[in-house]
Amino acid sequence: MPDSWLDLDPDAHFGPATLPYGVFSTASDPGRRVGVAIGEHVLDLGGTARALGAPFADTVAGPGLDALLAAGRPVWDQVRTALTAWLTDPVHADAVRPHLVDRSSVRLHLPFTVADYVDFYASEHHATNVGRIFRPDQEPLTPNWKHLPIGYHGRSGTIVVSGTDIVRPTGQRKPPTEPAPVFGPSVRLDIEAEVGFVVGTPSPMGESVPVDSFADHVFGVFLLNDWSSRDLQAWEYVPLGPFLGKSFATSVSPWVVPVAALEAARVEQPAQDPEPLPYLRGTRPWGLDLRLEVRLNGHVVSNPPFDQMYWTAAQQLAHMTVNGASLRTGDVFASGTVSGPEPDQRGSLLELTWSGKEPLRLPDGTERAFLEDGDEVVITATAPGPGGTVVHFGEVAGRILPAR
Numbered sequence: 001m002p003d004s005w006l007d008l009d010p011d012a013h014f015g016p017a018t019l020p021y022g023v024f025s026t027a028s029d030p031g032r033r034v035g036v037a038i039g040e041h042v043l044d045l046g047g048t049a050r051a052l053g054a055p056f057a058d059t060v061a062g063p064g065l066d067a068l069l070a071a072g073r074p075v076w077d078q079v080r081t082a083l084t085a086w087l088t089d090p091v092h093a094d095a096v097r098p099h100l101v102d103r104s105s106v107r108l109h110l111p112f113t114v115a116d117y118v119d120f121y122a123s124e125h126h127a128t129n130v131g132r133i134f135r136p137d138q139e140p141l142t143p144n145w146k147h148l149p150i151g152y153h154g155r156s157g158t159i160v161v162s163g164t165d166i167v168r169p170t171g172q173r174k175p176p177t178e179p180a181p182v183f184g185p186s187v188r189l190d191i192e193a194e195v196g197f198v199v200g201t202p203s204p205m206g207e208s209v210p211v212d213s214f215a216d217h218v219f220g221v222f223l224l225n226d227w228s229s230r231d232l233q234a235w236e237y238v239p240l241g242p243f244l245g246k247s248f249a250t251s252v253s254p255w256v257v258p259v260a261a262l263e264a265a266r267v268e269q270p271a272q273d274p275e276p277l278p279y280l281r282g283t284r285p286w287g288l289d290l291r292l293e294v295r296l297n298g299h300v301v302s303n304p305p306f307d308q309m310y311w312t313a314a315q316q317l318a319h320m321t322v323n324g325a326s327l328r329t330g331d332v333f334a335s336g337t338v339s340g341p342e343p344d345q346r347g348s349l350l351e352l353t354w355s356g357k358e359p360l361r362l363p364d365g366t367e368r369a370f371l372e373d374g375d376e377v378v379i380t381a382t383a384p385g386p387g388g389t390v391v392h393f394g395e396v397a398g399r400i401l402p403a404r
């Protein structure tokens, strides 16, 4: 990967190996534009493409990423190749420089129109921990768990961009000490550190998408916090699964890292036993070596390893469509909570505090079982890039507001 002609701080996120896409506006120009993060800058992609007469200028004209998502893999590759040239070949410096905006001055928006939203349950460590906590008298993994990637349909309309405040949800819960459900603000509000994927190329109803077609359909990868109310969830989820305990808000990071930026991060997933059915097998690995970090009020509380996920995103996509369900541009699917084998690799407070029984002691002297009003959670991640570079995902952040 050649260096950029921009004088980038070597520690700055978003070097030329990442080139993530987002949607931004500025105080002086509130119109939404497609941007690419490069070091401490945002490149106005639409403006640059227009000025340089790029053939894809209309596709990146904004106001969101929808047209680029729909354009498909050949156009995604064409745009990335052009961006790499513009930002690394000094011959383009004078033409490109006027389209750079200071990254600290931009407002970032939800980058695309979210179509459907599916959330999976693909970490064996997470599923085992949750099974032990929620169903202590049963086998932690259900009999189907190692045969198919379990998922549920979430609420796409409540996916919000990082930085959006999260109002504490209200609802029914049934404390074990009460004979009947009570109503009120959730008292067991939690996070789930996850990785999200957005579909670009649609697929027709009646056809399935094989594991090996993952990169033809999935445009990019981002971070996702599946805010979860454990008290609402525990009372409502039998027999149909998560509902209001998770549908109040899901936060996503604003920068979408293209799948093409993750070639060096591809690894073999953990061994699968039993071997999955043929439709869940591919010829090339789609494990991804992302390292997540979860901070609560500024303190690191967990480092979930994404390479430990039992089911890959490519298998999830194949499973999601094996019944002939179509894909639409903007469909989001999330990995499920990322938890590793170690206690400090768990992606939810439910696990980190073992259902609140072992509260976290934070370095500021406070204790947390679940989230309190005013708490802020920030999830970040990195992955290996080409030639020893680092791919950054930015962050997904959210602060809890009191119930209304």
Ligand SMILES: O=C(O)/C=C/C(=O)CC(=O)CC(=O)O
Pocket: 119, 120, 121, 122, 123, 126, 130, 131, 134, 192, 226, 228, 237, 242, 335, 336, 337
């Ligand atoms: O096992 C259950 O009853 C439910 C567990 C979850 O919280 C579902 C979920 O969001 C899946 C995940 O993020 O891994």
Ligand SMILES: [Ca+2]
Pocket: 119, 120, 192, 194, 226, 336, 337
């Ligand atoms: Ca989840």
Ligand SMILES: [Mg+2]
Pocket: 225, 226, 227, 228, 246, 247, 248, 249, 250
């Ligand atoms: Mg949620």
